Amino acid sequence: MTGIKKVTVFGAAGNFGTPITAALVKAGFNVTIITRIDSASTFPHGIPVIRSEYTVEKLTAALQGQDAVVCAVGPAGISTQVAMLDAAEAAGVKRFIVDDFGWGPDFRSLPEFRPIGVQRRAAWDHAKKLSQVNPDFTYTGISIGNPTDWALKRFPLMGFDVQKHSATIYDEGTEEFTGTTLEGIGQAAVGVLRNPQETANRFVKARSIQTCQNQLLDAFQQVTGESWDVKRRSVKELLESGREKHRAGVGGWVLDLVVYQLFEPGEARCVLASREDSDAELLGIREETAEDVVRKVLDSVAV
Numbered sequence: 001m002t003g004i005k006k007v008t009v010f011g012a013a014g015n016f017g018t019p020i021t022a023a024l025v026k027a028g029f030n031v032t033i034i035t036r037i038d039s040a041s042t043f044p045h046g047i048p049v050i051r052s053e054y055t056v057e058k059l060t061a062a063l064q065g066q067d068a069v070v071c072a073v074g075p076a077g078i079s080t081q082v083a084m085l086d087a088a089e090a091a092g093v094k095r096f097i098v099d100d101f102g103w104g105p106d107f108r109s110l111p112e113f114r115p116i117g118v119q120r121r122a123a124w125d126h127a128k129k130l131s132q133v134n135p136d137f138t139y140t141g142i143s144i145g146n147p148t149d150w151a152l153k154r155f156p157l158m159g160f161d162v163q164k165h166s167a168t169i170y171d172e173g174t175e176e177f178t179g180t181t182l183e184g185i186g187q188a189a190v191g192v193l194r195n196p197q198e199t200a201n202r203f204v205k206a207r208s209i210q211t212c213q214n215q216l217l218d219a220f221q222q223v224t225g226e227s228w229d230v231k232r233r234s235v236k237e238l239l240e241s242g243r244e245k246h247r248a249g250v251g252g253w254v255l256d257l258v259v260y261q262l263f264e265p266g267e268a269r270c271v272l273a274s275r276e277d278s279d280a281e282l283l284g285i286r287e288e289t290a291e292d293v294v295r296k297v298l299d300s301v302a303v
């Protein structure tokens with residue numbers, strides 16, 4: 001495959017689309033953004049933006065001359081990916097980074113997440129099928145595990161209230177998980193497009209850190225120079241509350257069950273890969289310490 005230069009991003013103003021787009025521009029790719037006709041998203045100056053209906057015909061026209069596509073649309077847009085894939089293949093795009101940015105195809109999720117998994121998998125299967133029919137069309141999924149700096153800031157249920165300097169430690173606080181920071185997510189997309197052969201037609205495993213709640217608590221206390229107020233809880237309470245909300249059809253169950261999966265004792269469910277077994281080196285993602293990640297979280301809430 002010849003070098004990838006022209007890259008189109010869908011979902012460029014999103015949680016992960018933003019750092020991906022910034023990293024691609026910084027790495028020297030020629031970036032274009034495609035956004036929905038009625039989108040209210042705003043984008044950095046200097047990047048061409050195409051407003052399009054998400055039909056195969058319109059997207060095929062919009063994607064002419066592009067080498068690669070990164071799809072980072074939010075969960076509500078996952079089903080639009082099939083049209084994006086068909087259009088990309090028809091337009092001669094060589095690499096399509098499919099929307100994962102989660103735990104990849106092999107994750108042992110709780111049964112409540114299966115309908116979401118089925119929808120995501122439909123696009124991944126479609127990408128695979130297109131790559132088999134047309135060898136010039138290839139795909140990559142980027143699995144990131146827990147988006148750690150973003151999630152710690154956004155979800156105190158993960159155990160850390162960074163405004164109040166208080167923590168909730170689930171069970172022993174020792175359950176390890178892997179995560180990728182926003183910096184690592186941006187670098188992962190750059191790394192895939194710089195290594196098209198090695199990353200063709202598979203899911204790559206990204207990671208910036210492997211940690212546990214106790215390590216994060218130590219890091220928060222050390223970096224803030226304060227002793228944090230610590231409460232203890234069993235993560236089983238989140239399994240019960242999440243399942244109850246799911247049964248009752250009310251919101252909030254996703255977060256309860258995501259945090260349960262992260263800290264379920266003794267499961268290592270959310271260790272995506274060891275550093276050696278991951279693709280972090282290939283993709284150029286640096287390993288970060290708990291202090292590095294905590295500093296980013298504290299800096300981002302201070303602004």
Ligand SMILES: NC(=O)c1ccc[n+]([C@@H]2O[C@H](COP(=O)([O-])OP(=O)(O)OC[C@H]3O[C@@H](n4cnc5c(N)ncnc54)[C@H](OP(=O)(O)O)[C@@H]3O)[C@@H](O)[C@H]2O)c1
Pocket residue numbers: 010011012013014015016017034035036039040041072073074075076077078080099100101102103144145146147
């Ligand atoms: N690992 C994790 O824990 C984790 C956490 C969060 C998200 N994720 C995954 O990461 C991926 C990106 O999520 P995100 O949170 O970055 O997304 P997001 O910020 O919610 O949305 C990104 C963009 O998606 C586009 N979009 C929204 N609704 C759409 C629709 N109905 N049809 C088409 N496009 C739509 C919008 O772009 P325009 O306005 O430009 O059209 C939006 O700016 C998803 O696959 C998500 O499931 C994983």
